[in-house]
Amino acid sequence: MSLATSRSSLLPRKERSLAARLRFSGGLVLVVLFYAVCLHYSQVDLSALWKGLPRLWTWTSRAWPLDFSEYPVLLQRAAETVAMATIGTTLGALIAVPLCLMAARNTSAGGWVYYPARFLLNLLRGIDVFVFAIIFVAAVGLGPFAGVLGVGLHTAGSIAKLWSEAIETAAPGPIEAATMSGASRLKIVSFALVPDVLPSLASTILYMWEFNVRASTVLGIVGAGGIGQELKNSVDLLMFDRVFAIILIILAMVTVIDQISAFARRRLA
């Protein structure tokens, strides 16, 4: 008797217990419930969208020709946005240098440093740029400086997390080899680790910079400077020819920054 006739397959039968089946269906029910609740709370209303479409169309059709008449102001605001993101990202990176070394398992001095550092990093990362900006506008007043501080603190958390992960995945071999030279920890890190991870660290900075330029476009809405301020004013005054001009400027700015960042990151790889 051949094997093929005795069994449909060479594979042993896969047993699934009743408990496993119940767990699966239970999980499925929970996911469906979760979606139902979310749909309810997000007040999805297709009829409102249907009714709003003509209005959207009227605005769009009234926006032509686009109003670039105030381009010196708009360009200055755009430059403000890029500047805010650049200085904020730099501030964040500076804060992230000590933080990432403390928050990476292989460079941290021990649990008493590692866990507080991780906590601080998650706290910074967990609070959005926007939220930080609202707080700093209240503290230091309207203008891009509040945005710089907001971008800086949130970015510090994000960069430190990405950096510490890059450091943790760095090859241990060169560090061990350098350890046998009898050098101190700091020298070992700066000689055997930093050159190895530098491209990925720099790439992270560029990525965060690009991300922050996008995030900073809306910071003006809470008074933290940049092109978002102009956007909000124009929407409030229903000046749609100006709104679309600003959106176009934002798109152009973000595209250029993305291209520069992508190019630089390719060169680093």
Added chain:
Amino acid sequence: MRVAAAKGKGEPAALEAEGLWKRFGERQVLRGASLEVAAGEFVALLGPSGAGKSTLFRCLTRLEEPDKGTIRIAGHPFHDLYGRRLADARRSVGVVFQQFNLVRRLSALDNVLAGRLATTPFWRVALRRFTEEDRERAALALDRVGLLPQAHQRADTLSGGQQQRVAIARAIAQGSRVLLADEPVASLDPANARRVLGLMRELGRETGLAVLCTLHQPDLAHEFGDRILRMEGGRVVPDRSGADFGVAAPVGFLGEPDYEPGGEPEDACEEGGRGSGRVLALKGARPLLR
């Protein structure tokens, strides 16, 4: 003279380990491993993968803490040092790893200069501006391993054999008295393997460097080793595969292995032919010895 140094009396061995134990979870890897390497001696440590050679290597460097046992370097205790004192003592131990472990994005010269880290101030390390004296020293070391023309080439553009020679040059620049090599030629082709092993042996003879080199190829061990040890059951035992190293192995074994440590090894292994000897030694050695 070199062999005499290996048998030298009175002065302590360059490297001496006694009764090393190491357990990883349920697995007792080292069970009282002991060994000695004299200055200028090339000791090959054989054993199949998984026998604990790498664990022994890592314990000898203290990259892994042995659970028990003593390690001495030139007579000075090494096993009970910590912090600054451990780092200082490590300067006399050079290492060569199977996976090279060079800093890939740095030049060959910089990697050799890694041997000078301990005595270089931090700012010089961070900016990689070593003193002229150290650079000269590194250049000499590179020249010794035949890689001076490649000094400014990035480490990851060098071949495996070249990278291993850079690691050896690093040990020279460091002024190590002991060189520990963990499967240094496992990722190399035969020609490069011979060149690297030959270089380590020559250095031993020229400068009195004590070399302990783990290998899994008995033919290479016999070709280069002044003395051959074998990892077995978590212990280090003298190797006796010299006897069954060849076609007529079982007969030779019955007549007691007469492998001469330190003697010219060529005649011992050339006769039986390497290809067959390797298989015999790997497959046959254990049951024959029991």
